[in-house]
Amino acid sequence: MDLNKLFKAMLVALPIMAISACSSTSESETDATSSTSGSGSELSTGSGVETGGVAPILTPEEQQRLKYQELRKEHIIYFDFDRSSVSMQFAEVLQAHGNYLVEHPNVRLMIEGHADERGTPEYNIALGERRAKAVAKYLQGMGVLPSQMSIVSYGEEKPLDMSRTDDGFAINRRAVLVY
Amino acid sequence: MKTLGKWLVLGLVILSSPVRAALDIVITEGIDAARPIAVVPFVWQGQGPAPQQISDVVMSDLTRSGTFKTLDELSLPQRNISTISQFQAKDWASIGAEAVVMGAIKPYGTDKYLVTFDLVDLVKAQMQSGTGPQSTQEFLIDSRETVISSAQFRQYGHRISDIIYEKLTGIRGAFLTRIAYVVVKHGEKSPYQLMISDYDGHNEQMLLRSPEPLMSPSWSPDGRQLAYVSFENRKAEVFVQDIYTQSRSKVTSFDGINGAPVFSPDGKKLALTLSKDGQPEIYVVDINTKALKRVTNHYAIDTEASWFPDGKSLIFTSERGGRPQIYKVTLASGKVQRMTFEGEWNLGGSISPDGRSMIFVNRTNGKFNIARMDLETRFMQVLTSTRLDESPSVAPNGTMVIYGTTYQGKQVLAAVSTDGRFKARLPTGQGEVKSPSWSPFL
Numbered sequence: 283m284d285l286n287k288l289f290k291a292m293l294v295a296l297p298i299m300a301i302s303a304c305s306s307t308s309e310s311e312t313d314a315t316s317s318t319s320g321s322g323s324e325l326s327t328g329s330g331v332e333t334g335g336v337a338p339i340l341t342p343e344e345q346q347r348l349k350y351q352e353l354r355k356e357h358i359i360y361f362d363f364d365r366s367s368v369s370m371q372f373a374e375v376l377q378a379h380g381n382y383l384v385e386h387p388n389v390r391l392m393i394e395g396h397a398d399e400r401g402t403p404e405y406n407i408a409l410g411e412r413r414a415k416a417v418a419k420y421l422q423g424m425g426v427l428p429s430q431m432s433i434v435s436y437g438e439e440k441p442l443d444m445s446r447t448d449d450g451f452a453i454n455r456r457a458v459l460v461y
Numbered sequence: 462m463k464t465l466g467k468w469l470v471l472g473l474v475i476l477s478s479p480v481r482a483a484l485d486i487v488i489t490e491g492i493d494a495a496r497p498i499a500v501v502p503f504v505w506q507g508q509g510p511a512p513q514q515i516s517d518v519v520m521s522d523l524t525r526s527g528t529f530k531t532l533d534e535l536s537l538p539q540r541n542i543s544t545i546s547q548f549q550a551k552d553w554a555s556i557g558a559e560a561v562v563m564g565a566i567k568p569y570g571t572d573k574y575l576v577t578f579d580l581v582d583l584v585k586a587q588m589q590s591g592t593g594p595q596s597t598q599e600f601l602i603d604s605r606e607t608v609i610s611s612a613q614f615r616q617y618g619h620r621i622s623d624i625i626y627e628k629l630t631g632i633r634g635a636f637l638t639r640i641a642y643v644v645v646k647h648g649e650k651s652p653y654q655l656m657i658s659d660y661d662g663h664n665e666q667m668l669l670r671s672p673e674p675l676m677s678p679s680w681s682p683d684g685r686q687l688a689y690v691s692f693e694n695r696k697a698e699v700f701v702q703d704i705y706t707q708s709r710s711k712v713t714s715f716d717g718i719n720g721a722p723v724f725s726p727d728g729k730k731l732a733l734t735l736s737k738d739g740q741p742e743i744y745v746v747d748i749n750t751k752a753l754k755r756v757t758n759h760y761a762i763d764t765e766a767s768w769f770p771d772g773k774s775l776i777f778t779s780e781r782g783g784r785p786q787i788y789k790v791t792l793a794s795g796k797v798q799r800m801t802f803e804g805e806w807n808l809g810g811s812i813s814p815d816g817r818s819m820i821f822v823n824r825t826n827g828k829f830n831i832a833r834m835d836l837e838t839r840f841m842q843v844l845t846s847t848r849l850d851e852s853p854s855v856a857p858n859g860t861m862v863i864y865g866t867t868y869q870g871k872q873v874l875a876a877v878s879t880d881g882r883f884k885a886r887l888p889t890g891q892g893e894v895k896s897p898s899w900s901p902f903l
Contacts, residue, residue: 399867400829402809402822402851403676403896404721404734405778405785407697408741408762411718434696435718439674444647446849446867 353378357459359417360452363398366412368420376417379459380424387427392460393417395435396442398451403437410435417457486525486661486876491883495530497558498523498629499583502534503576504543506567512611515566515576518618519625522636525661525876526626527861527883532558545579545597545604550590559584560602560629564621569608576617577606580625602628615663635858636660639900641668641678641687642874646892654892655689657704660856660899662887668702669709680900681724687898688712688722688731699733701748712748717741721765725772732756732766732775743777745792756790757797767811776800776819778808787821801834803841809851812836813859813879820853820862820879831864833879844881854899855879863887865895 340348356375359368368376383389395414397406414433422428443450500520505511523529534540538552543565553561564578579601586600603624609617616637623634640662644654653675658665669675673692680687681701688701697719702709713719717736724731731748734741743756743766757763761780768775774791781788785808787801800819801807806829810821816836823832823843831853834841847866854863859879866875868886872893876885887894 399849399872401785401806401824402765402778404765405762405808407676407718407720408734408736408764411736411741412762433717434692436674436692437676439645439676439692444870446870 350378350381354382359413359457359459361413361455361457363400363451363455364409366409366416368416376420377424380421380426383421383426383430384424387430389430389461391421391426391431393431393433394440394458394460395433395437396440396454396456396458397438398454399438399441399446400451401438403439407435407437410437413455413457417459486521486885486887488524488527488883488885491527491878494882495524496528496629497532498529498625499532499537499553499556499558499561501537501540501542501561501563503564503566503578504541506543506565508568511566512574513614515614515618515621516562516564518615519562519622521661522619522622522634523625525885526622526634526636527878527885528626528630532556543577543579545581545601548579548581548586548597548600550586550597550600553583554587554590556583556587560625562621562625572611573608574611574614575606575608577604578621579604580628615659619659632860633858633902635856635860635899635902637903638857639684639903640854640863640874640897641680641900642897643675643678643895644892645674645872645895652892655687657687657900668704668707677721677896678898679723680898682726682728682901684900684903686724688724690720690722699731701731712751713746718764723767725768726770727772732768734764734766743775743790756792756795765809769812770814770816776810776812778810787819801841804832807832809853811853811855813855814857815859818859818879820855822851822853831862831877833862833881842881844877844879845875845884847875850875852896854897856899857902863897863899865897 353375359372383391393414395410397409411433414435418431418433421431441454443453500516502514503516520531523531538556539549542548542563544563561581561583562578564576567575569575580603582600582602607617619636622636626632626634638660639657640660641657644656646652651670651672653671653673654667655669655675655678656665656667671691671693673695676690678687678689685705686701686703688699690697691700698714699712699719699722700709701712712731713733713735715735715737718734718741720734722731722733729748730745732743732745735744740760741762741764742758743763745754745756756775757777759779759781763777763779765778766775773793774789776787776789778785779788782799785806786799787807787810789798789800804823804825806824808822810819812819818836819834821832822829829850830843831845831850832841832843849867850864852865861876861878863874863876865872872895874887874894874897876887877883
């Protein structure tokens with residue numbers, strides 16, 4: 283009976299679909315819906331072997347450098363609506379970039395200014411430039427040479443988030459540090 | 462046989478592709494106020510099927526103008542007529558329309574067609590039909606005949622619409638015009654495209670494609686060139702490109718912003734925004750000599766210049782009052798005067814071709830919409846109710862505004878009549894469509 287075949291096929295297909303829809307790894311193939319998020323730390327290598335390790339002992343300078351290295355992975359500064367002042371929450375990130383640039387005067391940085399889609403494209407180009415300049419000025423205040431930095435404003439032309447919600451707008455109002 | 466099949470498929474694809482319109486206009490509001498007009502399908506007087514139907518172009522033009530609505534073809538009392546001599550006034554006595562358009566298309570040598578049409582004053586015909594015999598010529602408003610090639614069917618349809626529109630409203634029609642706009646297909650290798658098409662979206666052509674943003678297309682007064690901003694060299698630069706020869710030249714490439722170029726009414730200069738001296742200021746540059754004249758000087762943002770039709774003054778957006786508002790500057794004296802006071806923000810302004818009103822983006826209660834202000838009375842009217850409206854561009858006859866808006870999470874183009882009654886949306890295929898600019902009369 284064809285219907286019976288279809289039913290059997292569904293029995294196999296449904297759990298597979300459920301597994302692929304679930305983001306966490308699941309131990310059970312027959313009851314995918316009951317599996318909860320589980321502990322993500324276990325590695326499913328098959329042989330059941332686990333490894334461990336310890337952190338190396340670092341000097342304070344090394345610790346600081348690693349911290350800054352980690353911070354420099356953050357390269358986007360976000361702004362409030364129609365504002366171009368650098369928020370204090372990005373002070374540490376900018377400190378990390380600033381120190382690096384001061385220590386490496388040959389390294390050049392491009393600062394891109396962006397705006398959300400509200401207002402006109404032309405006004406947003408101006409706003410994006412003002413944001414990029416605010417970041418440049420901040421870094422200059424830390425001793426980064428003006429010759430190390432250049433600025434380009436893309437206004438609302440390169441949004442990161444296309445949802446056009448308040449959250450999306452907030453993600454698009456940014457300055458991006460590009461080395 | 463297999464090969465023949467392949468060729469057949471290929472042929473079908475080629476045949477069907479020109480029919481696809483990139484922009485199909487959806488009228489969203491304002492058809493009730495439109496004036497009824499009857500367009501009789503033009504009679505084909507040749508062998509085989511007609512090459513194209515001109516009256517379809519005329520009907521959609523008149524409907525899209527917002528001024529007219531065409532009667533349903535099936536409700537017309539006479540359908541197979543092509544000249545006023547076949548027009549029977551008594552048959553049309555009960556038809557509620559102010560005019561009737563009829564015409565014919567006939568072969569006229571190789572790839573040539575003779576197109577004739579008559580525009581009949583139906584109101585006059587109905588009033589006089591009770592007064593005994595009279596010459597039908599009295600009802601004839603206009604009558605023309607022209608020879609066209611097969612490539613000119615749409616173009617001549619727009620020409621007929623222009624004539625009808627002008628005869629019935631006294632305002633020059635803007636159907637034989639083009640629009641320029643930017644299409645962005647995020648995720649593609651070269652996402653930014655500068656496009657032009659007929660005003661109704663047909664005959665779409667790509668002028669430039671770039672991996673980096675393209676912005677702010679604006680037409681030269683002769684409709685031959687476009688000024689625009691390209692980031693192709695990882696910085697903003699202003700270019701002018703000939704739409705026929707494809708030749709392009711860089712006009713400005715200063716440090717910082719090179720933006721918002723607009724041709725002067727004589728076509729010799731561009732007003733634009735440069736931030737080379739620190740903050741965005743309005744400049745006028747001579748396109749040939751590249752000579753620069755600084756127009757504004759203020760620490761706040763000044764941008765988005767637009768010319769008055771006499772070329773003696775500009776309007777621009779400035780933040781000098783704390784929030785973006787529109788100001789006027791007289792070029793000779795440098796005198797600056799604030800134009801807008803209503804709403805939180807007013808920006809992106811342009812002056813209508815008759816110089817009497819200003820079209821701009823107004824922000825009230827956080828919403829961005831297109832507004833119009835009468836320059837004499839200073840009366841402001843918000844025209845649109847769509848979302849995140851920007852980049853308004855006025856048709857050369859001043860009756861319609863095309864602008865960028867957001868619909869179902871996508872940037873699309875929309876149109877609104879300058880009285881705010883007629884509203885239409887121009888949905889697109891792929892990608893975001895933005896920064897429309899309406900050409901001058903062509």
